[in-house]
Amino acid sequence: MLEVRNLHAKIGDKEILKGIDLTIKEGETHAIMGPNGSGKSTLSAVLVGNPMFEVTDGTAIFNGKDLLEMKPEDRANEGIFLSFQYPVEIPGVSMTNFMRTAINEKRKYQGLEPMSAADFIKLMKEKRQVVELDARLSQRSVNEGFSGGEKKRNEIFQMAMLEPKLAILDETDSGLDVDALRIVAEGVNKLKSPHNSTIVITHYDRLLDIIRPDVIHVLYKGRIVKTAGPDLAKEIEARGYDWIKEEIGEK
Ligand SMILES: Nc1ncnc2c1ncn2[C@@H]1O[C@H](COP(=O)(O)OP(=O)(O)OP(=O)(O)O)[C@@H](O)[C@H]1O
Ligand SMILES: [Mg+2]
Numbered sequence: 001m002l003e004v005r006n007l008h009a010k011i012g013d014k015e016i017l018k019g020i021d022l023t024i025k026e027g028e029t030h031a032i033m034g035p036n037g038s039g040k041s042t043l044s045a046v047l048v049g050n051p052m053f054e055v056t057d058g059t060a061i062f063n064g065k066d067l068l069e070m071k072p073e074d075r076a077n078e079g080i081f082l083s084f085q086y087p088v089e090i091p092g093v094s095m096t097n098f099m100r101t102a103i104n105e106k107r108k109y110q111g112l113e114p115m116s117a118a119d120f121i122k123l124m125k126e127k128r129q130v131v132e133l134d135a136r137l138s139q140r141s142v143n144e145g146f147s148g149g150e151k152k153r154n155e156i157f158q159m160a161m162l163e164p165k166l167a168i169l170d171e172t173d174s175g176l177d178v179d180a181l182r183i184v185a186e187g188v189n190k191l192k193s194p195h196n197s198t199i200v201i202t203h204y205d206r207l208l209d210i211i212r213p214d215v216i217h218v219l220y221k222g223r224i225v226k227t228a229g230p231d232l233a234k235e236i237e238a239r240g241y242d243w244i245k246e247e248i249g250e251k
Helices: 040-048 072-077 095-109 117-130 135-139 148-162 178-190 205-211 231-239 242-247
Strands: 002-011 014-024 029-033 054-062 080-083 090-094 166-170 197-201 215-220 223-228
Touching (some): 029 205, 040 072, 040 080, 090 095, 095 117, 095 148, 197 205, 215 242, 223 231
Parallel strands (some): 029 215
């Protein structure tokens, strides 16, 4: 699915990613943890092609294609989806229109006809249920005036609509109340299949208790310094990151 090798990226003169290696196979869920400012959001931004960051070295191959050569919209059309740590508001554009445009753009890329209005409405209804999204929210402008939790839930709804091959969820859990956290995490699980993959970026093991990743990576100062099984999240919750810094000889 995704093969990242020696990825380096900078913003201005500041190097943020300093040689990331990451292999994600079809059907796998990986979690990325790590202290604030270690480069987690930067990695997700670079993978989806955010032009703020400049890739200075390394490769990223997505289903056999050179990701770094692709325009951001083509990366989305190829099936990469990023749920933002801070979802943006788009005043004046209704959720319904936004989703219809996104879906039909993708269908066009795949050489398919636009979806009929009836099918689209049916799909919206079906996918809203995945995250128990209030129907009224889809009448409103994208994220405008949504509460923090509603925005996060809406991100997973968008993911459900677009059925990505690789979903990257950047701190989808932050700001969610306990019930919403469970609904969103279970929504992510419902969308799992042997043919898609997920990267979950989070600080806490409570989301991972429900999502159960196959692998957990720790990103620190722009590098993946540790990779282990799901128990690593518990260890980090209990012990913080200092012991990992010691392991890599930083302390
Ligand atoms: N637009 C920017 N301009 C300058 N520096 C930036 C910019 N975006 C990110 N950085 C810097 O890059 C580093 C990594 O940031 P990033 O957002 O990737 O961290 P993170 O691991 O996602 O942290 P958090 O856990 O707090 O979300 C930080 O030092 C940050 O200040
Ligand atoms: Mg971040």
